Amino acid sequence: MTEMSGADMVVQALVDLGVDTVFGYPGGAVLPIYDALYKHPTIKHILVRHEQAATHAAEGYARSTGKPGVVLVTSGPGATNAVTGITDALLDSIPMVVLTGQVPTTLIGTDAFQECDTVGITRHCTKHNYLVMDPDRLGPIMHEAFHIATHGRPGPVVIDIPKNVQVATGTYSVPAFIQHNSYRPQVEPDAAAIAAAVEMIAAAERPVFYTGGGVINAGPDASVSLRQLVALTGAPITSTLMGLGAFPSDDDKWLGMLGMHGTYEANMAMNRADLIIAVGARFDDRVTGRLDAFAPEAKKIHIDIDRSSINKIVPVDLAVIGDAGRALDAIIAGWQAAGHKARDLGEWWRRVDGWRATRCLDFPEKKEPDADIMPQRAVRALFDATRGCDPIITTEVGQHQMWAAQHFGFSDPNRWLTSGGLGTMGYGFPAAVGAQIANPDRLVICIAGEASLQMNIQEMGTVAQYRLPVKIFILNNEWMGMVRQWQELTYESRYSNSYSDSLPDFVKLADAYGWTGLRIDTLGELEAGIRTMIDTPGPVIVDCRVAKLANCFPMIPSGAAHTDMILQPNDIVGTMDDEAKALV
Amino acid sequence: MKITTETGERHVLAITVDNEAGVLAKITGLFTARGYNIESLTVADISSDHALSRITIVTNGPPPVIDQIIAQLDRLVPVHSVTDLTDQGAHVEREIALVKVAGTGDKRIEALRMADVFRAKVVDTTLTSFIFEITGNSDKVDRFIALMRECGLVEVGRTGVVAIARGSEAL
Structure with a gap:
């Protein structure tokens, strides 16, 4: 029971809860907490480049360690930018606690600068959320929030803290034993x-x-x-x-x-x-x-x-x-x-x-050294090259994600980080950042598509700042491949807006951020390129050019049964009835 | 292609929740987000220390959906208990309506006569209007309002259903 400011209580609670890393981005409404974190001896703050990335990094941290990920962002746009990652964590049951700054209680409801109704917006994309109106409640709420995020089916919890609650002083108290008065998930089976x-x-x-x-x-x-x-x-x-x-x-x-x-x-x-x-x-x-x-x-x-x-x-x-x-x-x-x-x-x-015996994951390919690389081959080569390294693999969302799931083999849990429920393009790279922070000595590879990667590519700066040896392996086919595949299946190949036009030169981009950039163009270069990526210290981006029109099979088309799998590309019809079209 | 919907059955749910800001929004939002129906909803604080509220929701859906509604409500952090009164069997349902009827002459007399039959109370009157208070299950209230439409109905306010199980047991 000690008198301290709300901001100090937040930091004290983080220390008491064993938090070592916070992913965040400062702003007006969280300045008191940032000040309390300034040069903190045990809590490391990772400054991201966009709040969405903070949430995905926290997910990567959580999924690779089993510990809750912690995020700190400001009010208004800070909170709304975090919503995608919060929803992602809800759908994939990832334990996460998100601290959001809020305008002072005296200004709530006045459309103040950088005000948004954070608890309203996040009510249905969190497992639970809080608006703290009294600094005395901060201690119990912080501890309860971590309890809820990590017990039962895990999920994200948001704590919205008005700025005056961060500045005001109160009594910090820690509940001796958390037994929530209504939330008691059944853990022991009948x-x-x-x-x-x-x-x-x-x-x-x-x-x-x-x-x-x-x-x-x-x-x-x-x-x-x-x-x-x-x-x-x-x-x-x-x-x-x-x-x-x-x-x-x-x-x-x-x-x-x-x-x-x-x-x-x-x-x-x-x-x-x-x-x-x-x-x-x-x-x-x-x-x-x-x-x-x-x-x-x-x-x-x-x-x-x-x-x-x-x-x-x-x-x-x-x-x-x-x-x-x-x-x-x-x-x-x-x-x-x-x-x-x-x-x-x-x-x-x-x-x-x-x-x-159907060998459903086999795929047609040419074997000449100057042949196009089939994306499946690229994933298999990556898997072969990293056997024994026990890598952590993250993915973005799309064809490359499915190829990674099909062709990369995993032997242990917490090595595979992907956005399943929400299917969030832009998840994989920041998740790799979070996983690398949590596992500094491990090989962390983000298998990406060139389209998804661009959704959070600004995090190259975060990686450079903290000298993280993250590797990004892009299966670059110059298409939003899964969208194109569905257009092929459903809309007679009318490729509406699925071409990745005006791509950056990823090697030059690597150079601009102080990374190493590599490009792999042909099958003959694949193994050596992957080896160079693994052996190069520091962050590496690999622009692996793959066969442009390869599709992901086998596939159960929309609205079909398990027994109606498309095994090969030539099984594609190119049209679908409305009932099937209406399914996601 | 046409979109079809399943027909359901009516269920009355009694839910006890922490009496704190945002709980009602959480519950009603769950219904809209998951596409469940609310026919009526009432809520009031029920404990001496104002810590608990009781929400009565009348909903409609096929049995698996009703089961999902209960499971989804039950996993919300501030929800203490969810009871399906319809499923439990015998229970009492009541709602109150205030019914304003305007008119003179025969219609006015007829309104008063029918109010008497329905045991509705007159809670306000002017020379040209009555406000009736009627208590009962929703069917009774519906029937009274339907009759009043013929007698110069101008306005209705209804509380929605509150319900409680018969017998000596508590939730």
Whole structure:
């Protein structure tokens, strides 16, 4: 219980909560907090170039460490610029606390300079938000906000702090034990549900695990448990985009990612399974495809910490509400206690192997040294070159993201940072900045498209300022490739505004920011170029020119079932009916 | 292509929430953001220390949507409890309407007569008007207002539904 200014309380609370890094951008309404942070001995402030990047950097920090990301921005445009990253964190369940400055309480509601209704604007893109009107409340609110951001299903929390509340003095207090009076997520799964799950798994003839970002959010131990349960049951496993890394991609039980750009074997296994064990995944539309044809033969077990995810899109037979890791541990314990042995799934695996034989991720390419680089080849070469380096990979959004998900293999959680739910172009580069700050000695690579990268390219300055060795690997095809691909599929190749015109010279741009710039034009230059990127200290941008018109396959077209995958480019029709066109 | 919507059933939800700024916006915003219906909404502080409010929402949707509404409400941080009174069974619903009727002669007499049948109270009168106060379930209020339309109805104010489960148990 000490008397201090609101700004000092904010900083004291950050210290007490173990925060070491804040991503932010100063402005009039947060000057008192910035002053309190001035030359702070333990809290490092990373000055970004745009507030959106601060939020994505905080996401990258959070996703790569499991700790909450912290953002500090000013009122008005500072807060509105942060909204995209806050929404991204909400959809991908990333723990984040965003501190926004606000005009003094005496001016709230007067359309004051740089005033916006931050709590109003962020009400539905946060897990929770606060407007602090009294400095005495700052201590408890800061601690409660971190509790809410990190407990249950993680998410972003905004604390809006008027400038006079930062300047006024009050009593800083820390709640001894946070038990929110209404927010108490169920973490421990119900024993009866676990017992039922064990029996359903033991009885299944064609089981498949379908796992998601919830396994990553449950911490690295949950990934260990997942591997153990998969080994015990002998069942195949697929994962969503957000769940990549929870299960090693070189394991023979691994089917690859499922969904719109998932593998044929993963989608067919989902379609023909008699039991789907969903762990920390939410039956997103990108995963299910046409709902009335989704997994018609399967009973479904849904393990999720968020009750509202259950039966939201797909009705399930058994709901297990709780932390993914604890649920997996409980199922393992139940399985062993019951003395279950893995069933003979030989017939099921023979069918899976039949689907695998389509080799759906193969792609046509020329092998001559002067040939165009296929983007899939570029990702595979990057994967091969970084084996053993345990890199952290971030992506922007689009074709390159899907190619990275398909062709880059992950063995451990927290190495794959991508914008899944919101699909935010401009996410990957700042996320790489955040990941690099949190992991200064690791190799951090942003696999980017030339269009997405430009949405937050100003962060090259941040990287230069903090001498971060971030690598950007651009799959440059001079198109907003995914938009063009959809126009090809749906609008008879009328390429409305999808060409990346007037691109900068990325090598010169690198030079302008004090980075190293490289350009790779042909297949013959690919491996050496990637090697140079890895071996060059400091930040490197690689402009890897790839085959311009390559498309991302396999693909479940909009409104189609898992069984209706397009495997090869020549399967494209070029038109679609209105029902399919109306789907995202 | 035509856009179709599913038909639903009416449910009365009782929600207790922290009585703090922004809670109502959070709840109504959830309904608009996720495309749920609100037929009526009432809210008032119900605890002696003014810490809790009770919100009664009448909504409409197919059973899976009602289930989602409850789950979505329940995960909001300031929400303490969500109870589906319709699902729970026997409960009492009431709303109040103030109904202003203007006119003279036979219509005025007829209005007064019908108000008596509906046990509506006269809470204000002039030589050319009445204000009736009527309490009941929504159907009764609807029927009274429909009859008053024939007798010179000029204005209606309704509270929306409040509801509580029968029996000795609390939420």
